[in-house]
Amino acid sequence: MTQPTLFVEVHILQSLPPSNANRDDSGTPKQALYGGARRARVSSQAWKRAARTEFAKATEPADRATRTKRIAALLAERLTRPVAEGGAGLDTAQADRLTAALLEPLGITKSSKKEEQSAYLLFFGKRQLDKIVKLLNGRAADLAALSDADLKVEVSKLPVVATLSTGHPAEVALFGRMVADLPALNVDAAVQVAHALSTHAVRTEFDYYTAVDDENTEDHGAGMIGTVEFTSSTLYRYAVLGVHQLRDNLSSAEDTRDTAVRFVDAFARSMPTGHQNSFAHRTLPHLVLLTLRTDQPVNLVSAYEEPVAGVTGLATESALRLADELKTVAATWGAEPVRTLATYNTEADKLTETFGPSITFPKLLNSLSELIEQWLADGRITKATM
Incomplete structure (x- = not known):
C-alpha cells in the first residue's frame, strides 16, 4: 500500500x-x-x-546540530569532563585514545592537512555525542587502560553507528546527511x-x-x-x-x-x-x-x-x-x-x-x-x- x-x-x-x-x-x-x-x-x-x-x-544550544570536521575534538572534550557533568573524567591522552577507537567504526580518518580534523564534514546532534559517552556505562577508564587490540574488540561491541543513526535533532531531520563511506549514517x-x-x-x-x-x-x-x-x-x-x-x-x-x-x-x-x-x-x-x-x-x-x-x-x-x-x-x-x-x-x-x-x-x-x-x-x- x-x-x-x-x-x-x-x-x-x-x-x-x-x-x-x-x-x-x-x-x-x-x-x-x-x-x-x-x-x-x-x-x-x-x-x-x-x-x-x-x-x-x-533551540537550546545543547539540543542543536553541528556540521564540523572536529567531531573527535568534541567527543574527547566530553570524555575529559568530570563524571558529575556527564563526562568520563579521563585525562587528555586517555580521552584522545578512546575517542579514536570509538570513531573508527565511522570510517573517520584524519585530514592530511590538519591532523586534528577529520577528512570530511559530519552533520550530527550534540546530544548524540552525549549518548556515545553514555554507551561507556562508567567503563571509560577501564577501556582506556586496555591494549590497542583489546580496546578495538571491546569498542566494536558498542552501537556507536546506531547511536548516530537514531535520535536525530530537528536540523538533521530537515536538511539530511550524506556520508558516502558509511551509508548507514545517511539521512534523507x-x-x-x-x-x-x-x-x-x-x-x-x-x-x-x-x-x-x-x-x-x-x-x-x-x-x-x-x-x-x-x-x-x-x-x-x-x-x-x-x-x-x-x-x-x-x-x-x-x-x-x-x-x-x-x-x-x-x-x-x-x-x-x-x-x-x-x-x-x-x-x-x-x-x-x-x-x-x-x-x-x-x-x-x-x-x-x-x-x-x-x-x-x-x-x-x-x-x-x-x-x-x-x-x-x-x-x-x-x-x-x-x-x-x-x-x-x-x-x-x-x-x-x-x-x-x-x-x-x-x-x-x-x-x-x-x-x-x-x-x-x-x-x-x-x-x-x-
Whole structure:
C-alpha cells in the first residue's frame, strides 16, 4: 500500500536593496541566465545555511546540530569532563585514545592537512555525542587502560553507528546527511531549497568607497580606496518540505508538526549575511505563499521565464505573475494544491481569488500547524476550492 505524502511548498517574493548577499570567488554577486536574461541569484546552499542558523535560534544550544570536521575534538572534550557533568573524567591522552577507537567504526580518518580534523564534514546532534559517552556505562577508564587490540574488540561491541543513526535533532531531520563511506549514517533530507532568482533582469553595479585615516591630519587623502560589487533585486524563493519524510526522520508526530512550522518561519525570516555590514540588506518578504500538495512538488519559477519589466516597481507585477502561473499549472496539469495559505501586502483581486485572503504571518503558521496535525492524524487534508 502506498504511504500518503504531504508536501508543504514555500513560495516567497522578497525585494533586496543594493546588496551582495552571496558572492562568487571573485567577489561578484552570484548570477544566472534564465529566460535569456541575466538574473540575480542566491545559491540554495547559502539560503539553507541562513535558514538553518535562523532555525537554531529557537533551540537550546545543547539540543542543536553541528556540521564540523572536529567531531573527535568534541567527543574527547566530553570524555575529559568530570563524571558529575556527564563526562568520563579521563585525562587528555586517555580521552584522545578512546575517542579514536570509538570513531573508527565511522570510517573517520584524519585530514592530511590538519591532523586534528577529520577528512570530511559530519552533520550530527550534540546530544548524540552525549549518548556515545553514555554507551561507556562508567567503563571509560577501564577501556582506556586496555591494549590497542583489546580496546578495538571491546569498542566494536558498542552501537556507536546506531547511536548516530537514531535520535536525530530537528536540523538533521530537515536538511539530511550524506556520508558516502558509511551509508548507514545517511539521512534523507525532508527539505529541498531552490536557488533564489530575481524575477527580472539585473546588472551589476560598483560601489566606489574610501576610508579615512582618523590619525592622519597631514593631508586630506584617503587611507584606503576600494570597490564592492552589488545588485538590487526582487527574488523568487522556493523551498519544499516533505512532511512524510520529516515524520520518518523524527518519529514523533508532535515533533514533526512543530519542526515543520518552525522551518517555514525560519525560512521566511532568514537572510544570507554576505556583506551585511556594508549593505544592511535584511528585509522581510512582500509575499509568502504556502501550497500544500499530496502528489508532487511544483516550483513556480516558470512564472518569470519572461522577465518582469516593472515601471513603477517589480513586487506587485511579480505577485500577479505568480498567481497566474499557479492557476495555469492547475488548469493545464490538474496539479491543484489541496490548500493555499498566503500573507501578502498587495491589494489585488487576482491574488485574493487565487491565493485566498491575506492573513497575518503568525496566523498563517497557526493554520499550517492545524493542517499538518490533521494530516498526521488521518493521512488526509480536506481539499479547498480555488
